[in-house]
Amino acid sequence: MSLINYSSREINCKIVYYGPGLCGKTTNLQHIYSRVPQETRGKMISLATEMDRTLFFDFLPLELGQIRGFRTRFHLYTVPGQVYYNASRKLILKGVDGIVFVADSLIDRFDANVESLMNMHDNLAEHGVSVDKVPIVMQYNKRDLPRVVAVPDLERELNQRQAPYFEAVALRGTGVFDTLKLACKLVLKTLG
Amino acid sequence: MVKGNWALFEEDFWSINQILQTLSRSASSRSVMLIDKTGQLINSIGEPPGFDVTSFSSLAAADFAANAQLAEMVGEKDFATLVHQGTTESLYLTMIANRVILVVLFDRKTSLGLVRLKARRAGDELTVVLNRLFNKLQYKNEELSTTSLGADFHAEAESEIDSLFKD
Numbered sequence: 001m002s003l004i005n006y007s008s009r010e011i012n013c014k015i016v017y018y019g020p021g022l023c024g025k026t027t028n029l030q031h032i033y034s035r036v037p038q039e040t041r042g043k044m045i046s047l048a049t050e051m052d053r054t055l056f057f058d059f060l061p062l063e064l065g066q067i068r069g070f071r072t073r074f075h076l077y078t079v080p081g082q083v084y085y086n087a088s089r090k091l092i093l094k095g096v097d098g099i100v101f102v103a104d105s106l107i108d109r110f111d112a113n114v115e116s117l118m119n120m121h122d123n124l125a126e127h128g129v130s131v132d133k134v135p136i137v138m139q140y141n142k143r144d145l146p147r148v149v150a151v152p153d154l155e156r157e158l159n160q161r162q163a164p165y166f167e168a169v170a171l172r173g174t175g176v177f178d179t180l181k182l183a184c185k186l187v188l189k190t191l192g
Numbered sequence: 193m194v195k196g197n198w199a200l201f202e203e204d205f206w207s208i209n210q211i212l213q214t215l216s217r218s219a220s221s222r223s224v225m226l227i228d229k230t231g232q233l234i235n236s237i238g239e240p241p242g243f244d245v246t247s248f249s250s251l252a253a254a255d256f257a258a259n260a261q262l263a264e265m266v267g268e269k270d271f272a273t274l275v276h277q278g279t280t281e282s283l284y285l286t287m288i289a290n291r292v293i294l295v296v297l298f299d300r301k302t303s304l305g306l307v308r309l310k311a312r313r314a315g316d317e318l319t320v321v322l323n324r325l326f327n328k329l330q331y332k333n334e335e336l337s338t339t340s341l342g343a344d345f346h347a348e349a350e351s352e353i354d355s356l357f358k359d
Contacts, residue, residue: 035358047254056258064353065352077250091257095231173359185349
């Protein structure tokens with residue numbers, strides 16, 4: 001839920017990276033953190049297990065600086081992708097302004113993508129939010145690997161609403177900023 | 193036209209500010225913060241905290257949200273307050289108007305009992321201000337619509353996004 005503070009002239013928006021386990025959500029944020037100017041980003045928080053699997057969430061605040069007198073910030077979150085962390089995913093999704101759905105392009109992970117997408121719809125519905133009302137950008141990650149699902153097939157099965165999508169190799173940074181830029185722009189559009 | 197999900201106007205901000213100032217003084221706390229329950233800092237009073245408040249706000253909100261789920265699981269409606277007691281520093285958190293979290297950071301110069309008492313009073317006052325604000329937002333959307341970020345805001349924001357977010 002975006003917050004506009006007219007007194008301190010600040011706008012804060014929340015973008016959540018969603019997707020199945022090990023699809024590249026945290027990798028996206030790590031790449032963004034490593035590349036944006038230091039003054040643009042705050043501290044990245046990662047609540048993870050000892051095996052570096054996201055336990056609760058990753059958090060990365062980004063600041064655009066002063067735009068027409070308003071300090072504009074985006075708070076990026078990832079959710080834990082493993083199936084049994086649904087309670088945590090539901091919490092993180094609360095108040096979301098925009099979603100990046102990171103799909104794992106590997107053939108063996110296709111069902112996991114579908115399950116994660118359905119789970120996202122269910123969790124949004126529990127918050128009383130229609131998935132059609134939330135700006136979403138699809139990211140088809142791991143395009144560099146062999147044995148990946150063709151993009152048209154991913155589009156047909158995961159993106160019936162025809163949201164914009166990008167192909168990505170998050171480990172190398174390919175597609176990461178394109179995805180983020182569009183997600184930010186779509187969220188700002190909802191402010192009016 | 194601005195249609196953020198909720199907005200904080202100057203008169204409300206200063207009302208809130210005053211309540212937090214009073215709380216900080218009367219509870220002898222180190223600092224007092226008000227955080228939106230989605231993790232965004234609204235206001236902070238008192239000593240500049242020696243930590244990143246943005247991250248802190250996000251974690252405090254997540255802490256509260258996780259505890260709310262735990263409460264539900266054990267059959268409680270919610271755990272309205274949380275206390276984290278450390279060796280020297282402690283935190284008192286409480287949900288206000290089901291929308292914002294009041295956080296009091298205190299040390300041994302005061303007591304939990306005093307913090308609780310003063311925070312409860314501040315919470316009642318904040319509830320009045322926040323309910324007034326939410327009513328305003330609900331019923332005065334036409335007035336809100338005349339408060340604009342400016343026609344060029346989106347163009348400039350998009351330009352800044354393109355400039356900052358690149359390899």
